[in-house]
Amino acid sequence: MxxxxxxxxxxxxxxxxxxxxxxxxxxxxxxxxxxxxxxLNSVVETSAKFAAIPDNQGRDNPAAHALVDLIAQSKADMVDFFNPRGGQFFVGESGTELTFRLIRTAVMGAPEGGAVIGSTVEHPASRSAATHWAQIAGKDYISVPHDDATGSVSAEAYAALMTPHVRVATILHTSPVTGIANDVASIAAAIRAVAPEAYIFVDGIQHASHGHIDIAAYDIDGYVISPYKAFSRHGYGVAWVSDRMTALPLEQLANGPRAHWEMGTRDTGAYATFSDVVAYLNWLGAQHSDSDNRRxxxxxxxxxxxxxxxxxxxxxxxxxxxxxxxxxxxxxxxxxxxxxxxxxxxxxxxxxxxxxxxxxxxxxxxxxxxxxxxxxxxxxxxxxxxxxxxxxxxxxxxxxxxxxxxxxxxxxxxxxxxx
Structure with a gap:
């Protein structure tokens, strides 16, 4: 093309x-x-605008109500961008922090024993989190070798080492070193074929700026990106988690909302700048499609x-x-x-x-x-x-x-x- x-x-x-x-x-x-x-220039402008707003979400005043509405709109924008079935989105400190948190939640919340599986092609964020928490939880770690010639890992490589005892699996969408993408859907299918109840996490940080994300097609439980690598700014990460992941024991304030992943008051500007990214991609897509449908x-x-x-x-x-x-x-x-x-x-x-x-x-x-x-x-x-x-x-x-x-x-x- x-x-x-x-x-x-x-x-x-x-x-x-x-x-x-x-x-x-x-x-x-x-x-x-x-x-x-x-x-994006729009992200720069939005960041400055929200940096000046003193109000927090959750209060009974016009500014607080507006901030809550903006966050709700951003999460709706995330739905169109990622295309999940169910689940929820939330922001955290960074993509790496969210990677550790989701993997920690899955490994510590999964049934006792068993194993965690991941590949040698992965970024150290997911690999470090998986090996660290597997050791603490007393679970084996299975390391799937990637292909040095292609710089990727295949579903067949995962399948060769899969066991019904796998509790958690990690997948890298695209390598930040080789730039080669892995087939997330086929790898996830190979995992589910042997361990259908495994919690599957995907590192989408390098992939996010290069186009298509379709969580509904992957059959996974967690997906994380770093928006500063996708035309937004530093200071936050975006995570999607499935409902079954949210049903695990979560780290949260005692007596707080049961399904709440966020800790502390979040930066409304972070959510708003992600909406800027979606708006930009919507504009770019309109240059290549006559459809009225944003997705x-x-x-x-x-x-x-x-x-x-x-x-x-x-x-x-x-x-x-x-x-x-x-x-x-x-x-x-x-x-x-x-x-x-x-x-x-x-x-x-x-x-x-x-x-x-x-x-x-x-x-x-x-x-x-x-x-x-x-x-x-x-x-x-x-x-x-x-x-x-x-x-x-x-x-x-x-x-x-x-x-x-x-x-x-x-x-x-x-x-x-x-x-």
Whole structure:
């Protein structure tokens, strides 16, 4: 599929803050979206507006009533965005905090004994939470190996290690290191086929900015995202939990509402800024669909984002104009393989003759923002099996352009040659 038209590209970029310039560096191309996406201008305005409001929810005054109504509207917007069947949404400190909390609730609330299962491709947030609480609860931890060549884990890999005694399972939707998505629905089905009562948690943090989320199709119990990676801002995470997860013993105030997950007074501005994200995606979907149904427009936005980012990654890998793609550079390793249809707007690579940190530094000197992933507690699970000490992560979103990819490839041609 072709990338966005020039007119649509201009309209999209106009809706984001600092799209082509850093307030500290000056002009720059932003290819560090996996570390945190650009922020919508509407989110910036909403954040300032609600930061100035002194009132809390739950009081009997006009401001408090308005705040409650805004939160209710945001949760309705979340329903359209995530498309769950039942359950509830709530916000917390961050995606990582919510990941720990949901996994802790599932592991400690599940029947005694049994096992927790997860994969080696997962971000340390879910893997650390699962192994930590499995040990405390006296449950075995089953580690499903991912495929080093594809940078993903399959339903078959889960099925090979499944047991009816699995109480909790964790799944990574998309890897923040390789950019490769996993088939959540098929993995969940493989888990349920053997342990139908297992509580299934999904880390959707890296996937959220790249399009389609359809919780109703996954048959899961928990899904978490970090909105600062999906065009909102830092300071909160969003979680969806199933009704059966809510029926477990929850950490909450004594004698408070039974099914209440939130602790303390939440930031209404966090909810309101997520509504800004949904409104933006609704607008983008309307550029690709004539439907009056908002969920249909959100699905159209997801499809358009996916197609545009596929065009960007194909150009980055295989070249554009007279510029060679990364795949043509000598001594290169592309994590997840060169032509992987599950790739979502991210190319992670290493050159055998030039350290990743030097590449990132050289690109930054030319105003191209990328990131080095080291074989540490964040990325060692992916890099160590490949024999890599570090790699360069180039992460894109739908507001990036083919012209920006061309500039990057021109810089990489010189950097690789110099190296």
């Amino acid at each position: 072709p990338p966005f038209s020039p007119d649509l590209m201009s309209d999209v970029r106009a809706r984001f803050a600092h799209v082509d310039g850093c307030p500290f560096q000056g002009p720059r191309i932003f290819f560090e979206n996996a570390g945190g996406a650009l922020t 249909t427009r959100l699905e159209a936005a997801g499809a358009a984002i996916h197609d545009h980012e596929q065009a960007l990654t194909q150009a980055m890998l295989h070249g554009t104009g007279n510029l060679p793609g990364l795949a043509e550079l000598p001594g290169i390793t592309i994590l997840g393989g060169i032509d992987n249809p599950a790739r979502e707007g991210l190319v992670c690579f290493a050159l055998n003759h030039l350290p990743a940190a030097e590449i990132v530094s050289a690109l930054n000197a030319q105003g191209i923002r990328t990131h080095v992933r080291k074989a540490d507690h964040y990325s060692g699970n992916i890099l160590n099996p490949l024999g890599l000490e570090a790699a360069v992560r180039v992460s894109m979103c739908h507001y990036n352009s083919v012209e920006e990819v061309s500039t990057f490839l021109g810089a990489m041609k010189d950097i690789a040659g110099a190296g």
